[in-house]
Amino acid sequence: MxxxxxxxxxxxxxxxxxxxxxxxxxxxxxxxxxxxxxxxxxxxxxxxxxxxxxxxxxxxxxxxxxxxxxxxxxxxxxxxxxxxxxxxxxxxxxxxxxxxxxxxxxxxxxxxxxxxxxxxxxxxxxxxxxxxxxxxxxxxxxxxxxPLVRRQRLRICSVAVPLASAGRLENELRAAGYVMAGASYDAQTAVLRLALPDDPAGLAHAADRVAALSAGSAALLPGESEWSDVAIS
The missing domain is CATH 3.30.230.30 (Impact, N-terminal domain)
Structure with a gap:
């Protein structure tokens, strides 16, 4: 070719x-x-x-x-x-x-x-x-x-919270429009994962929202970025 x-x-x-x-x-x-x-x-x-x-x-x-x-x-x-x-x-x-x-x-x-x-x-x-x-x-x-899909560069971020408050925080993040990318649990802690647009402004806004929803008890930890398929609505 x-x-x-x-x-x-x-x-x-x-x-x-x-x-x-x-x-x-x-x-x-x-x-x-x-x-x-x-x-x-x-x-x-x-x-x-x-x-x-x-x-x-x-x-x-x-x-x-x-x-x-x-x-x-x-x-x-x-x-x-x-x-x-x-x-x-x-x-x-x-x-x-x-x-x-x-x-x-x-x-x-x-x-x-x-x-x-x-x-x-x-x-x-x-x-x-x-x-x-x-x-x-x-x-x-x-x-x-x-069929077409949107390909978007997303950064997988994590939020560690006490197990007792994980469900509430996850529901509030979903209600705020964030895409959840799974979670892991141990006896006392849950780690929620969010897939966020890979840009500084978006990450900063998400970090502020996590802090506000958790009354300052949780922090957003950015991880690796990856290309992901997002359905076209």
Whole structure:
């Protein structure tokens, strides 16, 4: 897959991707040519290339296995491949369909996604314009059907409180809109875990809220940050 663009190191804290753990297959027929689109979460180049390799084996009798993928929170890695179609008629329109997909009104932040369009030639030449439309429409139609999730950089923080007051504090934190990430208990203490946006202002506000709700008896301890899937409401 030749390079299309590489941007500086990613810094985004939120972006959109397809749901992990599966793949979507969509088929479009144009003048007896079959265009089979497969979309899948691809968190890195290795998984994106593995997707293409696997589909070459699965659809081994197809004429073309054209591909495009976008990776990283800032969509810093973008690749496409025409796989034998005339230059610029397959991979580029596929990549454009990924990049221009709106995940909310006016928002184009889809990333960590691989798209492969498998073409079975039907005997009729489509011409350059027809191929561009076919590959673009194939990916766009598949994107309409694929489940999306919000990917957010969250910091897992902990609050240690006496066991007797843990339930009340947890309920109050949930009521305040915080995302709880589990808890652990021993004979006298509970450790509540919160998943918080990974920014200084948000962490400071959460620390103040924990202090206020616990009358100063508990403190928020920031832990490691990680990318998490958040359902789109």
């Amino acid at each position: 030749p390079d299309d663009a590489v941007s500086p190191e990613s810094r985004a804290a939120v972006y959109t991707s397809v749901a992990a753990g599966g793949r979507l297959l969509h088929e479009l027929e144009i003048k007896r040519s079959r265009f089979i689109t497969v979309l899948q979460r691809t968190p890195d180049e290795e998984s994106a290339r593995a997707l293409v390799s696997g589909l070459r084996k699965e659809f081994h009798d197809a004429r073309h296995h054209c591909s495009a993928f976008v990776l990283g929170p800032d969509r810093g890695v973008q690749r496409s491949n025409d796989d034998g179609e005339p230059s610029g008629t397959a991979g580029t329109p596929m990549l454009e369909a990924l990049l221009k997909r709106e995940t909310a009104p006016g928002v184009t932040d889809l990333s960590d996604i691989g798209a492969v369009v498998v073409r079975y030639f039907g005997g009729t030449l489509l011409g350059s314009g027809g191929l561009v439309r076919a590959y673009s429409e194939s990916v766009s139609a598949a994107l309409e059907a694929v």
